[in-house]
Amino acid sequence: MQDAVSRDYKQRRTKDNSEESYEGDLINQLPDGIPVTILSKLPITDAARTSILSRKWRYLWTYFSGPLEFDGSPIMKDMKKDIKKAEEKRHLQMAMEIMYDAESQTYTRWINKLLGSLNGSVLQGLKFWFHVGPECDTDKWVHFAIQKKVQKLELYFGNTFEYVLPLHLFKLESFNSLHVLRLKCITVTEEMLDYLLRCCPSLETLNLVDSLVPETMRVSGPSLKLKSLELMRCWELLRLEFFAENLVSFKYYGPHLDTEFKSVPSLLEATFGGSYVEFTRESFLPHLEVLTLDITQNIPEVICSLGQLPKLKNIKHLELVACGDDGITLGACALLLRASPSLWKFTLKMLHTKPPLRIQQKITMKCQHDLKELELVGFCGASCEVELAIYLLKNAVELQKITIDTRLPTRPKLRQPGEHFKAWDREENRNRAKALQEKVPPWIEFVCI
Known part of the structure; x- marks a missing residue:
């Protein structure tokens, strides 16, 4: 370059x-x-x-040869916030949406003028990440990316804009430069996917989010260099086949799949959310070093599948994402700790949490762990958080550090009308963290954020 x-x-x-x-x-x-x-x-x-x-x-x-990112003008971002606030006032919301569309057109014209001014032959990256109107010539932007031999391409044109990644543009000239492709709400045909995996020899990262994909995805190829694959909420996907010897990281959020991992010897990191029952029988699981499990849906069969986990003998960092202060969360922690004899760091991330419940749950399993670090993210002093910390203080004889993060990790989901929700009180959560700190021996580092 x-x-x-x-x-x-x-x-x-x-x-x-x-x-x-x-x-x-x-x-x-x-x-x-x-x-x-x-x-x-x-x-x-x-x-x-x-x-x-x-x-x-x-x-x-x-x-200019650096990365270009177009994620909406400052005015568009402010308008988007105001539109959400006006959800209950339909007429006001419609008027604001009209103004938003007008600003989007102005922003689009500015992008086209800017791109037309660039004379260089290469660009490090190109990102279009905002809602566009039906009159927008998005094919022109994709063709521009191919011509400029971008290394990183990110596309999201809004969840109401139906866009099919154009195979004919990719075939116009070789796209050997592409290293990272990130798509959201984009349709990827079977032919397009096959082209990306076979004819983009430098492709190392592929992220498909809320996108329409073929029912069967075959991630394979003689020259496949793919190292990271992310499939998030691709609901049409029914079957997934892997023959990817360079794959290091895999992330999946979605429903049940028919899976076949023929060869993934380099896979070290995995994240599963939604349904991951089918992954518990895969041979690669014991070889992972980093594993994240999201049980926020609390599907009974998914929770039960934790008891079927094989020994995760190589896991160094394990993260559990949960959203309830009850026996499910604490029971899941116990099952994961039992399955991970070589664990160094355990992270519990609580989403949409509530103030502490009166019902106290306890871990009845008693065994020693080699855990070095405990991290509690989204801490509010819930009983499962406190009980987990106390349990590890007693059983993790090599524990060196406890990190408490009182910041809200995500926005709470909308509650049903009449459902009580207490606003996130970070100062109160910090006070609860200090109460927990009193139970921590002085030789264990305690960090509260």
């Missing part, structure tokens, strides 16, 4: 021999391509402002 930037700049410089010389300026004496590389480290708007510095710098910014 550095050579391409230098070549582009040299070609422009030969055309400007009549420009004034600035021999006394150290910046202007830098080797060819270096000023453009410096500008490419800046946001594109700041890089464009340097055009007023001198005649020589007037067009330097047009050879």
Whole structure:
């Protein structure tokens, strides 16, 4: 990429021999391509402002080669917040949506003008992550990304904009530069998926979120370099086949799948949410080093599947994401601790938590652990959090550190009308953390955030 930037700049410089010389300026004496590389480290708007510095710098910014991110104008972001606040006032909300669409069109025209001004041959990344209107020529943006040989491409045009990733554009020229592809609410056909896995030899990260995908996904190929795969809420997916020897990280949130992992010898990190019963029988599970399980749906068969876990003999970091202060959360912690004899760090992340319940749950299992660190995220002093900490203080003989994070990790889900919800009181949660600290021996580091 550095050579391409230098070549582009040299070609422009030969055309400007009549420009004034600035021999006394150290910046202007830098080797060819270096000023453009410096500008490419800046946001594109700041890089464009340097055009007023001198005649020589007037067009330097047009050879920008850094990442470009378009996630909506500041006005659009403010409007989006106001639209959500006006949900109960339908007429006001409709008027604000009309104004939002108008601002989106203005923002889109600015993007097209900016992209048309860029003369460089490469870009590190390109991100379009905002709601667009039906008149927007999104194919033009994707074609631009291919032409500029981007390394990272991220696409989200809104959940109401039906967009099919255009295979014919990808076939126009080779896309050997693509390393990361992140798609949300985008349709990926079977032919498109096959092309990405077989004809993009540098592709290492593929993230598909809320996207329409084939019923059967075959992640394989003779030259497949894929290291990270994320499938989030791709509801049409029914079967998943793997033959990916370079895959290191896998994340799945969704319903039941028919899975077949033929070869994933490098897989070390996995995240499962929704239904993951089918994954408990996979041979790769004992080889994982980092595992995250999301039980926020509290599906009985999913919780029961924790008791079927094999020995996770290589797990170093285990994270449980839960949303209830009851026996389910504490029981899940007990089952996971029992299955992980070599665990170094255990994280309990509580989402949508409530104040402590009166009913006290306890872990009845008694065994020693080699755990070094406990992390409680979204801490509010719930009984399962406190009981887990007390249990590990007694049974984790090598425990060295407890981290309490009282920040709310996510926005609470909407409650039913009339359901009581107490606002998140971080100061009160910190007081509960201090009460827990009194039970912690002085040789164990205690951190409260």
